[in-house]
Amino acid sequence: MELRHLRYFVAVAEERHFGRAAERLHMAQPPLSQQIRQLEAELGLTLLTRTTRRVDLTPAGAAYLERAREILGAVDAAAHEAASIASGRRGRLLIGCVGSATYSLLPALARTLRAELPEVEFGFRGEMLSPDQAAALTEGTLDLGLLRPLPDSAGLSITHVRQESLLVAMPKDHRFAARRRVRIADLDGEGLVIHAGSGRSAMNAMIQRLFHEAGISTHIAHEVAETSTLVTFVAAGLGVAIVPEPTAALAVPGVVYVPLIGTPGVELVAATRAGDESPLLTRALAILAGLSAD
Template sequence: MELRHLRYFRAVAEELHFGRAAERLHIAQPPLSQQIRQLEEELGVPLLVRSTRRVELTAAGAAYLRRTVEILDAVDAAAGQAQRVAGGQEGTLSIGCVGSATYSLLPRLVRALREELPGLDVSVRGEMLAPAQISALTAGEIDLALLRPPVSGSELVVETIRRDRLIVALPEGDPRATSDQVTVTDLRDAEFIAHAGRGRSVMNTVLTSICARAGFVPQIHHEVEETSTLVTLVAAGLGVAIVPEATAALGLAGVRYLPIAPDAPDVELAVARVAADPSPMIEQVLTVLRRVADE
């Protein structure tokens, strides 16, 4: 028995006419009749009652038709799914993301993917520091990493997708929070809350570099890994923080965000992936990501 036998039987059973079934299948009627008889001989039961005027299904034929339709539809669905997976429209995708982009870019990206590539099963891991994302990428735990450069590793492809302006997060009760903007020098005596140091966060290095250019070393009183925790500590009045502007999307009460004067520095946001994975799915997701980042 081959799939063609099932397709032939389905056509005859649905048309209840060998001539019409043959036209539907684009074959001659005699070979079609022969194939149906071979199917019945293999099964050992009659599927059709034939007369000069009509063709009818036997009870066994009606039962066999129901299962035949299920089988053929499943085969067609499997072929369609394989084609969608090969074309990048279907599959599983895991995305890692730094804290600030977790609250701004990531929600918009996931919504866009759901609309444009509904066959993708997308999972996200937010609030991941760059070293953790790189480890997860190389281990195959995530497919894409949204992080802050620099990123090392010849096995990775890194592409900058946007630049984020840096701003200052201040407790609402801080005297500097009443201004329209602040300079880095205004923060010389401030107590800072910073992202994790010792190479675990690019933002920690950015903070020390910005303060060094202003002629001082920041007084870091708390180091945290999650941006949400950092902003929460600012809201609690435990210090100030220099963060990417996208962090303001967190919208936590008790925090005032101010631009840095005169010229606000910025930081890159990049997407990284494993170089050996040029899959159509990743390419389609990157196309959506670039557009969402531009918006």
């Protein structure tokens, strides 16, 4: 038995006429009649009763028609699902974001992805440090990461998203709060609120390098895991923090953001597993590139 036998039978059963069924199937009537007889012979059942004017279903034929429709419907659905996945319109995608991207980029990215790819199941993890994202990508628990460049990106494919300038987040009553800009040297002796070190944060390593190159030492007042906590600590007067410009989207009362000059800023990149060329991931990266350009 082949699927075409089921399609032939359904056409005859629905049309109740071999001639009309043959026209619907774009074939001659004699071969159609022969195929139906072969189907009945294989099943050992009479599915149709034939008269000169019409064709009727036997009780066995009526039951077989119901199942045949289900089978053909499942086959068609499987083909549609496979085509949707192959074209990147269906599937599952897990996306991670560092703190500043969580507040500035994730909302627009999530809305656009869900609008343009409604059949895709998306999962998002915000406030995720760059090394943690790299590990999750390698392990396969994350498909796309928005993170800071890492010294070791083996096994990952990296795409530039944007360059972000740096700001100093400081309490509103800080002596520099009214300034239009500050330099690294101005922060000598300041207590810093900073993301966790020991290789856990790309921002921590970058800030340590900036202070070292300026010839001043860092005085770390607090280490935190999340950008929202970092800004909250600044609002509480527990120190100042160097943050990417998009962090200013966190408009926490009591915090002032002042541009930090004399630095190249920090890069935001998109990371995926090397060799992962899934159509869905390709579509998501194209949407991300469009948002970054805007």
